[in-house]
Amino acid sequence: MTGRLSAWAGGLVTAEDVDSADTKQMDRCSLLALVAAREAVAMANLSEHGQLDQAGVFVGCGGGGLITSEQATLDLYEKDEIKSPTLFKTMANGPTAQISMAFGCHGPTLTYAMACSSAAHAIGEAMLAIRAGRCDQAIAGGTEAPMTFSMHRTWVALRLLSPGQDGLCRPFCYERGGLLLGEGSVFFVLERRKSAAERGAPPLATIAGYGARSDATHVTAPNADGQAATIGQAVRMSGLAAADIGHVSAHGTATFAGDISETKALKMVLGDSAQRLAVSATKSFHGHLLGAAGGVTVLASLLAVSRGFIVPTANFGTPDKDLDLDYVPNVAREHVTVKASLSNAFGFGGSNASLILTPS
Numbered sequence: 359m360t361g362r363l364s365a366w367a368g369g370l371v372t373a374e375d376v377d378s379a380d381t382k383q384m385d386r387c388s389l390l391a392l393v394a395a396r397e398a399v400a401m402a403n404l405s406e407h408g409q410l411d412q413a414g415v416f417v418g419c420g421g422g423g424l425i426t427s428e429q430a431t432l433d434l435y436e437k438d439e440i441k442s443p444t445l446f447k448t449m450a451n452g453p454t455a456q457i458s459m460a461f462g463c464h465g466p467t468l469t470y471a472m473a474c475s476s477a478a479h480a481i482g483e484a485m486l487a488i489r490a491g492r493c494d495q496a497i498a499g500g501t502e503a504p505m506t507f508s509m510h511r512t513w514v515a516l517r518l519l520s521p522g523q524d525g526l527c528r529p530f531c532y533e534r535g536g537l538l539l540g541e542g543s544v545f546f547v548l549e550r551r552k553s554a555a556e557r558g559a560p561p562l563a564t565i566a567g568y569g570a571r572s573d574a575t576h577v578t579a580p581n582a583d584g585q586a587a588t589i590g591q592a593v594r595m596s597g598l599a600a601a602d603i604g605h606v607s608a609h610g611t612a613t614f615a616g617d618i619s620e621t622k623a624l625k626m627v628l629g630d631s632a633q634r635l636a637v638s639a640t641k642s643f644h645g646h647l648l649g650a651a652g653g654v655t656v657l658a659s660l661l662a663v664s665r666g667f668i669v670p671t672a673n674f675g676t677p678d679k680d681l682d683l684d685y686v687p688n689v690a691r692e693h694v695t696v697k698a699s700l701s702n703a704f705g706f707g708g709s710n711a712s713l714i715l716t717p718s
Contacts, residue, residue, distance in 0.1 A: 502542070
């Protein structure tokens, strides 16, 4: 990127399957969503048409077609023109529409836009829809492609980005200096255990709990009380005790206030058990995927309960006296038995989501 930026490091997706699927008829956020959804459907041993005709599609996307939107603005003011696909490429429900059309899904197709908790809400609401009988299966997750000059300048203006061309995202340590932007997409196939078994598809994990609460205090400042209420709701729904939670896939943005707030919330709900937690912050690897971020944290929780693999918090430096939990610094842990993993996603606007996964 060219132009005046004080922070411009970020996580780009470079993959041949993404490039080969690009038809120029959808924004990159929809393209990333479609590729990830295809991978999930294939892994679940489902065909693209027929088996998913009654499935729902639940997508978290904070910004929609941000790349197309920026280019359209440039075209308008520099060339006095707007390309015809602009509207459907920029709409927030574009990824949802593309997935439903690709797999012939006639169930509920819903888009959730709650900033950084969007994907987590989409997954949680998909689980509730299946439990309520609104659909038997769901493709659920999140996508975001925010790697534009205007988005970077916006986050620089908020003073929340880790500075410099070689900036690092360093959650939960003394040197944390802000987040980095990333792009990406994560999707899951959700269904009842019985239907998976009948198809011969082994389940990866169980969604045991879902919390959805609002801070209702400030549009950007995190609130430990609101986050604790969200975590507590998920724990109560799961029926688990605090001591059963062995791992947390944290929101972990590497901001000064955010990491402290999340740590306090964990202690408020889990009490003394919090000191025995392994807390992973995946944004240290891939940056902040905004609307898709909650999908990645769920994936880290899935790895913990299904494979006993604890994702580390990369770039961890000096411990901070106000952050005294086990943040799994720099080195992954393998062959660990995890009875339950908590996944957190806290968004601007105060919209919080927590999910609890248990082994299948």
